[in-house]
Amino acid sequence: MHRLDGGDAAVAERLKTAQMGRIRVLVAKPGLDGHxxxxxxxxxxxxxxxxxxxxxxLRQTPEMIVETALSEDVQVIGxxxxxxxxxxxxxxxxxxxxxxxxxxxxxxxxxxxxxxxADRLRKQGVAAVFQPGASLEQIVAEVRKAGxxxx
Amino acid sequence: MTRRSLDSPATLSGLPxxxxxxxxxxxxxxxxxxxxxxxxIHRTMYRGRLxxxxxxAGFSTPEETNERYRYLLAQGQTGLSVAFDLPTLMGYxxxxxxxxxxxxxxxxxxxxxxxxxxxxxxxxxxxxTVSMTINSPAAILWGMYLVVAEQxxxxxxxxxxxxxxxxxxxxxxxxxxxxxxxxxxxxxxxxIEFGAxxxxxxxxxxxxxxxxxxxxxxxxxxxxxxxxDGLEYVDWALARGLAIDEFAPRLSFFFNAHNxxxxxxxxxxxxxxxxxxxxxxxxxxxxERSWKLRFHAQTAGCSLTWQQPYNNVARTTFQxxxxxxxxxxxxxxxxxxxxxxxxxxxxxxxxxxxxxxxxEESGVPADPDPLGGSGCLERLTDQMEAAAREYxxxxxxxxxxxxxxxxxxxxxxxxxxxYRYQRAIESGGKIxxxxxxxxxxxxxxxxxxxxDQEAHSRQASRLARxxxxxxxxxxxxxxxxLQGAARGSANTMPFILEAVRAYATVGEICxxxxxxxxxxxxxxxx
Numbered sequence: 001m002h003r004l005d006g007g008d009a010a011v012a013e014r015l016k017t018a019q020m021g022r023i024r025v026l027v028a029k030p031g032l033d034g035h036x037x038x039x040x041x042x043x044x045x046x047x048x049x050x051x052x053x054x055x056x057x058l059r060q061t062p063e064m065i066v067e068t069a070l071s072e073d074v075q076v077i078g079x080x081x082x083x084x085x086x087x088x089x090x091x092x093x094x095x096x097x098x099x100x101x102x103x104x105x106x107x108x109x110x111x112x113x114x115x116x117x118a119d120r121l122r123k124q125g126v127a128a129v130f131q132p133g134a135s136l137e138q139i140v141a142e143v144r145k146a147g148x149x150x151x
Numbered sequence: 152m153t154r155r156s157l158d159s160p161a162t163l164s165g166l167p168x169x170x171x172x173x174x175x176x177x178x179x180x181x182x183x184x185x186x187x188x189x190x191x192i193h194r195t196m197y198r199g200r201l202x203x204x205x206x207x208a209g210f211s212t213p214e215e216t217n218e219r220y221r222y223l224l225a226q227g228q229t230g231l232s233v234a235f236d237l238p239t240l241m242g243y244x245x246x247x248x249x250x251x252x253x254x255x256x257x258x259x260x261x262x263x264x265x266x267x268x269x270x271x272x273x274x275x276x277x278x279x280t281v282s283m284t285i286n287s288p289a290a291i292l293w294g295m296y297l298v299v300a301e302q303x304x305x306x307x308x309x310x311x312x313x314x315x316x317x318x319x320x321x322x323x324x325x326x327x328x329x330x331x332x333x334x335x336x337x338x339x340x341x342x343i344e345f346g347a348x349x350x351x352x353x354x355x356x357x358x359x360x361x362x363x364x365x366x367x368x369x370x371x372x373x374x375x376x377x378x379x380d381g382l383e384y385v386d387w388a389l390a391r392g393l394a395i396d397e398f399a400p401r402l403s404f405f406f407n408a409h410n411x412x413x414x415x416x417x418x419x420x421x422x423x424x425x426x427x428x429x430x431x432x433x434x435x436x437x438x439e440r441s442w443k444l445r446f447h448a449q450t451a452g453c454s455l456t457w458q459q460p461y462n463n464v465a466r467t468t469f470q471x472x473x474x475x476x477x478x479x480x481x482x483x484x485x486x487x488x489x490x491x492x493x494x495x496x497x498x499x500x501x502x503x504x505x506x507x508x509x510x511e512e513s514g515v516p517a518d519p520d521p522l523g524g525s526g527c528l529e530r531l532t533d534q535m536e537a538a539a540r541e542y543x544x545x546x547x548x549x550x551x552x553x554x555x556x557x558x559x560x561x562x563x564x565x566x567x568x569x570y571r572y573q574r575a576i577e578s579g580g581k582i583x584x585x586x587x588x589x590x591x592x593x594x595x596x597x598x599x600x601x602x603d604q605e606a607h608s609r610q611a612s613r614l615a616r617x618x619x620x621x622x623x624x625x626x627x628x629x630x631x632x633l634q635g636a637a638r639g640s641a642n643t644m645p646f647i648l649e650a651v652r653a654y655a656t657v658g659e660i661c662x663x664x665x666x667x668x669x670x671x672x673x674x675x676x677x
Contacts, residue, residue, distance in 0.1 A: 032237040032253055034326030037367045037453075040566050041573050043677045055677045058326055061249075083237050084492065084602065088252025114491050114599055132457035132490045133586050136577055 023147030025076040028056035028065050030093065033083035038110060042078065045136040046143060062092040069097070069105055075147040076127075081111040090121055106146040110134065162414035163572075164369035166534045172526030179524035183478075187427035189420050189532065190520035191478040192443040197516030201229075202474075203481035204506045205282060205447065209234030209259035210493050211606045213269035216259035220274060222496065228503055230481060232282040233270070234258035235292070240327050242288045242661030245610035255606030257493060258284075262614050263656045267295040268302070277305035281312040282357070282447070282481075287329040289316035290342050290644060291660050294651040297350070311352040313403055313447070316342055317359045319380040319552055322673070323561045324366035329661060332553045334668035338643065340387045345644035347398045354403040356384060357447065363561075364407035365453045367569020370418045371535060373407060375542030376552075376561050378425055382543075383552040385434060395434045399441035408474040408482075409451040410466065416522060417531035419446070419477030425536055448474035449483040455490040459585035460597050463487040468505050475515055476522055482506060488597045495600045559674070566677070617654060625653040630663045637667040 027043040029036055036058060047053045054072045056065065069077050077097075081089055090109050097105055109121055110130035118129040128142040160168040181187070184194030193199060206223055208231075209216045220231050236258040238250035244262040245254045254260050261267055271281075276299065285292045293314050300310045318335040321328045328335065339356065346355035360368075360377035368376070381402060388398050406422065408415055426444035430436040450470035455463045464487050471484050484502040486494030494502070510516060522528050549555040556562070575581035582588045629650040636646040650660050 032241045032243070032249065034321075035366075036326060037365070037569050040677050041367075041570055044566075044570055045573075047677070053677070058673070083253060084256035085237075085252040092252075112491060115594075115596075132455075136573065 022050065022052050023076060023144060024052045024054065024072065024074040025078055025143055025147065026054045026056060026065070026069050026072060026074045027078045027080070028060045028068070029058050029080050030060050030062060030065060030089040031081060031083060031085050032059065033081060033085070034058055035082045036080070038082070039078075039080035042080070042110065042136070042139055045140060046078075049140045049144075051140075051143065051147070062089065062096050065093055066096040066100060066102070070100065070102065074105065076106050076108060076143055078143065079107065079109045079111075081109065081113075084112065086111055086113050087117055087120065090126060091124060094124055094126070108139075108143060108146055110139070162370070162531070163409065163411040164371040164414060164535075164538070166371075166414065166531060166538070168413075168527070169530070172530055174526075176526035176530040177524055178529060180529065183519040183523075186431070186439070186442055188423040188443060190523045192423065192445060192480075194519070196478060196519035197475070197510075198519065201510050201516060202479050203230040203280065204228050204503060204510075205230040205232045205481045205483055206499055206503055207232040207234050207282075207284065207449070207483050208499065209236070210257070210600065211255040211259070211602050212609055213259055213261065213266045215606075217270055217272055217274070219496070220270075223499070223503065224274070224279070226500060226503055227507060230280045230282065231274070232483065233284065235283075235285055236260045238262075239288070239292070239657060240285060242329050242657060242665075244614060244656045244658035245607065246614050247658055250607075252607075254610055255602050260606070260610045261292065261295070262610065262658065263617055263654050264295050264298055264651050265613070265617055265654065266610075267292070267299050271296075271299050271303075275305075276300040276303055277309050282315070283312070284315045286315055286318055286321050286325075286327055287335065288657055288661055289314050289318075290338050290647050291651065291657055293342060293355075294644065294647040298648065298651055307349050308351055310350055313354040313357050314342065315359060315405070316356045317380065317405075319383060319556065320359050320362050320377070322556045322671075323363055323376060323380075324368075324565065325362040326673070328671050329665065330668040331671045332556060334637075334664075335671075336383070336387050336553070338664075339384065340391050341642045341644050343384065343388050343398050343401075344391055344393060344642055346401060347393060351401075354401050357403045357405045358384065359405040361405050361407045361449055363565065364409060364451065366565050367453075367572060368565045369568050370409065370411065370414050371538040372542065372561070372564055372568060374418050374422055374425075374535060375539040375546075377404065377406070378422065378429070378539065379543045379546045379552050381426065382429065382433075386551075389434075395430070395436045396438040396441050399430055399434070399436050400438065400443075404444055404446035406446050406448050406474075406479075407451050408448045408470040408477075408479075410454050410470065412469060412473050413528055413531055414535070415470070415473040416477040417528055417535045419448075419474070419479070420528075420532045421535040421539060422446070423478070424532070425539060445480045447481040447483070448477070448479040450474070450485045452485055452489055455485060455487075456583060456586050457490040458594075459591060460487050460490065460595060462585050463490070464501065464505070467502065468509070471506060471509055472513075472515065475509060476520075478520070488599060491597065492599045493602070495598055497598065562673075614656070617656075621654040626650070626655045626659070629653045629655055630659060633660065634663050634667055637664055
């Protein structure tokens with residue numbers, strides 16, 4: 001786990017960002033897919049836009065993602081999947097979040113996701129789906145919206 | 152529309168492009184087929200033999216993938232290239248809980264020798280060359296392939312093809328690693344040594360820049376990191392006691408053919424020149440075959456757009472032309488629908504036809520190197536070579552590629568480059584047709600390949616039947632012997648072959664190695 005804003009004073013930082021009303025977002029890659037170019041670019045863009053980003057990185061099981069979301073107290077989880085396994089993996093994360101009573105945590109998903117699957121994911125309550133070609137500007141705005149703050 | 156991107160013309164790597172080059176830039180290098188092979192490794196290039204048309208394919212189940220292979224061969228494709236699914240790439244069997252949702256999604260699932268037998272049923276392995284994209288478990292899948300060849304009655308010294316087996320670029324870019332770098336390098340060295348002794352026509356490794364580029368690197372970084380990885384494999388094989396000319400002729404390479412047309416051609420030429428000199432000067436290789444860099448090229452997947460997908464056909468065509476003008480030995484052209492999903496049969500046929508049109512209609516293959524002596528290209532080749540050397544020296548100073556990887560050096564350089572590239576697109580400084588310019592309000596739809604969940608259950612039940620049927624004692628003995636070999640210093644290939652013949656699975660063999668080698672986790676940085 002790597003905290004983008006740097007490590008030791010994590011708790012103090014969290015209090016501070018909470019007071020400042022900054023959105024905390026977890027960026028993770030569920031499943032076996034190792035293509036992390038997109039996740040890294042997005043994490044950096046969110047950070048540059050002033051959000052607090054927790055980058056969990058590769059090979060996160062849905063269980064690990066939910067646990068991190070809980071302990072890091074995030075408002076938004078961004079999942080990146082380029083392996084075609086998005087429907088299975090994203091549904092599982094949503095189920096686990098709901099089972100933990102974390103309905104308030106919003107999910108956004110990006111990757112090689114065909115239109116039909118994007119619709120399906122939105123119906124399952126995914127706040128935003130970013131298909132190839134989505135702009136960073138659009139992603140930042142949607143994550144802010146999902147986090148409950150105005151862009 | 153103003154042409155903002157041409158205000159200060161530069162290549163994608165940032166090398167300057169002059170309005171006009173001085174006469175001395177247009178110096179013609181040595182003829183094709185002569186050291187250091189700037190203009191190609193053969194005297195006649197494609198006049199003698201066309202490049203191999205090799206489309207990367209695999210999905211759903213071994214049966215369906217086998218069908219696609221036969222289709223592609225029937226359409227005039229001249230070689231095969233196996234895409235394995237993510238569980239196989241990561242050393243998990245199809246029935247492993249970690250494989251949930253991923254079986255057959257982005258390649259063919261192969262958990263045991265039985266799956267490999269199905270994958271190549273009816274395909275004569277003595278006649279078709281096969282490339283396999285597999286890295287961490289490469290030695291295991293190669294073992295399965297060799298056993299299937301044996302079953303077909305094809306002697307190992309006749310089997311020809313390529314194993315990707317390039318673990319260093321996994322740590323750098325694609326991230327499909329299992330074990331820490333050093334034991335992984337030992338496995339790679341085992342295959343290089345085994346290949347030098349038993350499979351003289353097989354390339355045990357394909358040192359790959361493709362994935363480095365797809366992860367967002369520049370052309371210069373792709374070239375430098377790939378060749379520096381190559382030197383690392385050479386150093387390990389030499390340390391094993393092999394002589395340079397015993398294995399260097401079978402080292403092969405794999406590069407990306409990206410958008411910047413002349414920079415890409417310059418990259419291929421610089422790669423050949425650099426490698427030839429390194430092999431001859433740094434390692435004292437004496438055989439010409441050791442000096443010659445042979446490479447496969449694939450057009451740039453990351454350049455494909457989701458918007459206006461038919462534009463991708465145009466991109467792929469000129470990227471393929473760059474690979475041909477750059478002297479590639481084999482080529483994969485991407486399909487127009489790959490920003491959405493794995494290619495449909497229709498899309499992959501069009502991609503193959505693109506190569507056939509280039510080969511048969513464009514007239515380009517008639518001249519071994521029609522661009523040699525162009526001021527722009529010769530200058531770019533020199534600049535590309537110098538810039539790559541600088542990076543390689545920097546990695547030498549860090550203590551070699553493994554310490555550089557452990558310090559996150561290539562990873563950081565690539566992440567920086569990819570962020571800069573994305574920002575340039577967002578700001579409009581870099582134009583992508585259909586994405587940030589010439590956009591159309593209406594979407595265009597394409598028919599996509601869909602992989603259902605049935606693949607998973609079919610594979611899992613076949614595996615259950617196999618586990619019940621096979622000789623369990625033989626499997627256990629083979630795995631125990633394999634672990635013994637892993638703990639010692641013997642070449643692991645004979646032990647892998649015995650485990651494979653006993654129908655031990657990819658997951659079982661990978662776990663057995665893992666218990667000895669441990670696992671690897673990168674310290675992730677953004």
